[in-house]
Amino acid sequence: MRKFGFFAGLLVVLLTATQVFAGPIVIKFSHVVAVDTPKGQAAEYFKKLVEERSNGSIKVEVYPNSSLFDDKDVMTPLMTNAVQMAAPSFSKFTSFAPSLQLVDLPFLFNDANHLHAVLGGSVGQKILDTVGKKGLVGLAFWDSGFKQLSANKPLIWPQDAEGLKFRIMSSKVLEAQFKAVGANPQVLPFSEVYSALQQGVVDAAENPLSNFYTKKFYEVQSDLTLSNHGYLGYLVVTNKIFWSKLNDEQKALINQAMKEATEYGNKLAVKMDEDYLVKIKESGKTTVHELTPEQRQAWKSKMMVIYPEFYDVIGKDLIEEAIALGK
Numbered sequence: 001m002r003k004f005g006f007f008a009g010l011l012v013v014l015l016t017a018t019q020v021f022a023g024p025i026v027i028k029f030s031h032v033v034a035v036d037t038p039k040g041q042a043a044e045y046f047k048k049l050v051e052e053r054s055n056g057s058i059k060v061e062v063y064p065n066s067s068l069f070d071d072k073d074v075m076t077p078l079m080t081n082a083v084q085m086a087a088p089s090f091s092k093f094t095s096f097a098p099s100l101q102l103v104d105l106p107f108l109f110n111d112a113n114h115l116h117a118v119l120g121g122s123v124g125q126k127i128l129d130t131v132g133k134k135g136l137v138g139l140a141f142w143d144s145g146f147k148q149l150s151a152n153k154p155l156i157w158p159q160d161a162e163g164l165k166f167r168i169m170s171s172k173v174l175e176a177q178f179k180a181v182g183a184n185p186q187v188l189p190f191s192e193v194y195s196a197l198q199q200g201v202v203d204a205a206e207n208p209l210s211n212f213y214t215k216k217f218y219e220v221q222s223d224l225t226l227s228n229h230g231y232l233g234y235l236v237v238t239n240k241i242f243w244s245k246l247n248d249e250q251k252a253l254i255n256q257a258m259k260e261a262t263e264y265g266n267k268l269a270v271k272m273d274e275d276y277l278v279k280i281k282e283s284g285k286t287t288v289h290e291l292t293p294e295q296r297q298a299w300k301s302k303m304m305v306i307y308p309e310f311y312d313v314i315g316k317d318l319i320e321e322a323i324a325l326g327k
């Protein structure tokens with residue numbers, strides 16, 4: 001009888017194990033941008049590596065262009081494991097983990113090297129720990145690029161933005177940033193930006209060049225200012241329900257593929273920024289403006305006054321640590 005109990009127990013263990021290993025494991029990866037963007041391409045590359053290396057036992061279904069969920073709506077299915085991966089921008093974590101708004105602070109990063117030093121060091125680790133406490137597993141940071149301002153008039157000095165309705169992502173930092181220049185920020189999902197600009201629901205926006213081009217915002221914005229005033233990047237996340245079902249080998253495979261996809265996507269982000277600027281100019285629909293150091297400094301002085309407002313919610317030490325890495 002005892003022996004029977006032992007074998008029955010063994011059977012249960014084996015069945016559970018086969019259930020875990022029974023393939024294919026499916027990773028639904030939801031995102032909101034076009035395929036031809038740094039995020040879109042990194043997701044495709046990740047899919048390719050994972051499927052090849054797992055011999056098809058792990059399948060990655062990538063859903064671009066908000067075809068599965070909007071960024072805002074993806075958090076719930078992600079938490080309940082209806083979706084296994086997403087790469088929302090840091091702003092989209094605001095209600096979930098407000099300290100991630102650090103990355104939204106205007107003029108925080110001098111350049112991409114500074115940004116990578118921040119996310120690749122202890123500040124980045126703190127961000128990963130924060131989402132870890134909320135039932136998610138942070139897998140990587142992906143770049144999009146620096147954001148540029150656009151409107152239907154040239155935005156050269158901060159006062160040019162006064163009274164304009166700016167589309168923003170759901171971030172209190174971005175809200176404060178535009179209020180600081182006398183504009184009216186309005187939160188909208190990414191999928192609604194084109195029509196909102198077209199119909200005049202909003203007048204202006206901030207986007208990296210890849211999003212500005214691939215979503216055809218150049219058709220509905222006559223002027224683009226190369227302001228590089230803020231950074232847009234992503235935190236690639238999965239959930240603990242899904243992650244805990246994987247064995248060590250599968251986790252290692254996914255982590256390695258993610259590492260390579262990150263390098264691939266981040267390199268591409270630099271190239272795409274250059275290529276899309278050429279394409280935007282070639283469209284002939286948007287006039288591109290460069291700022292003199294004096295003009296850029298004027299935006300910087302106006303926008304950076306918001307930092308103290310966020311000392312509590314983000315953490316003054318975290319902000320100071322990030323700034324120090326740029327010196």
Ligand code: LMR
Pocket residue numbers: 032033071088089144169189190211232
């Ligand atoms: C936005 O909403 O503007 C961005 O988060 C879109 C994206 O994911 O690049």
